[in-house]
Amino acid sequence: MKTESKFLRYGIPVIVLLIGAGFMIYGATDGEAFAVLKKAVAICMECIGLG
């Protein structure tokens, strides 16, 4: 029976998770989070089909 090693089962997702957290922190400090907020707090005319 093929089973995954513990590294494949838990190690890889945890590494991806940590890299993701790092990316999020970097993006937030670089002003990307503010760009998201700026867009999200106004009615997005394109999204609702009024372009």
Added chain:
Amino acid sequence: MKEIILWLFGLEEEALSDPTTVAGIIASFVVIAACLAVFITLIVKGRYKINRFGNKVWQRTKLITQGTWFILTNSFMVGWFKGTIYQGKLKYMCVPGMNCYSCPGAWGACPIGAMQAIFDEFDATKSWYDPETHTLVQPPLYWVAFYIIGFIMIVGALCGRFICGLLCPFGWVQDLLYKIPVKKLKLPRDERRINASKHPGAVRFFLGLDRALRYFKYAFLVIMVIFLPLIVSANPWFCKYVCPSGMLIGGIPLMSMNESLAAQAASLTLLKMSILVSLLVISVFLYRPFCRYICPLGALYSLFNPISLYKYGIDDSKCNRCKGCHACANACPMGIDPVKTPNNPECIRCGTCNATCPQKAIHSGFKFKTADGSAIRTRKNKNN
């Protein structure tokens, strides 16, 4: 306390003099409490042990979970009462599913919309006028949306496309429509049933077509979410020309509550409405056409299915496949064979296979082994 509420709801102090706003705030708390009560009840009753009560109970639990999650993440009742949207600080964060930030009740941002918003930012210091084309060239400020990619990596590494199966509002709408009792477009998967069908050649053709069309969602991701907003023009191309979720939970409620918005409806509204109606009609006959062929968020999460912490696994010692059982493959609404590839990128982790298996050989969760200590196979099995 008042300051916290005002901060949470993104409101100024004067807003509290409006009785509709106050009613909206109270209603939001009531709705959030009710949603949490539903989740706690389902957990206490053990309804998330998927194969415990059979498929019928699980399908009901799944629909309740999807609906409750939709209500919870869109419970800014002030927006629903007044035809506006939430403008507070929680919108720094994304919700995991395809939930438009222009929905009147949305507390968070949509990851796909947010990614395009980041790509649409331009660097004013490097802008220049091109005399040949008479246009102002504005290079993007961000070439990589680290904030959103990081968010998707975290969610993906935790649970992969589980989000599509249980926590996506548009997925829920498609699931509800698929419940309408009409003849469904469902193709047999195992060779025995294909050969037994009236037109095995046609079945194989449509199976191939379905497989090919599933790659389209990756094309939508690369072209409409990344390439066009970055290179061609600063526009949320996918949201503007395709996204049916934005039209359904953002456009329709806002336009119905706000006459000035409704007056602006034009050809683009018609295009998006046509896409939405087409997808909703197809959803009655075909399981989740948007998730299968179009959704760029599903395309991103699908990359994490094989490596996520939450996984599906097969207990080969219990599985009856060798005796000709294909119960899971025949039940899978996405047309996957869970015994062959339990963590297929196309799997939305809806739990149907798990709830259907007569041998209880399919497991889902974070555990590496079953309760009795036997190993679970999470990888591809070429023998079946």
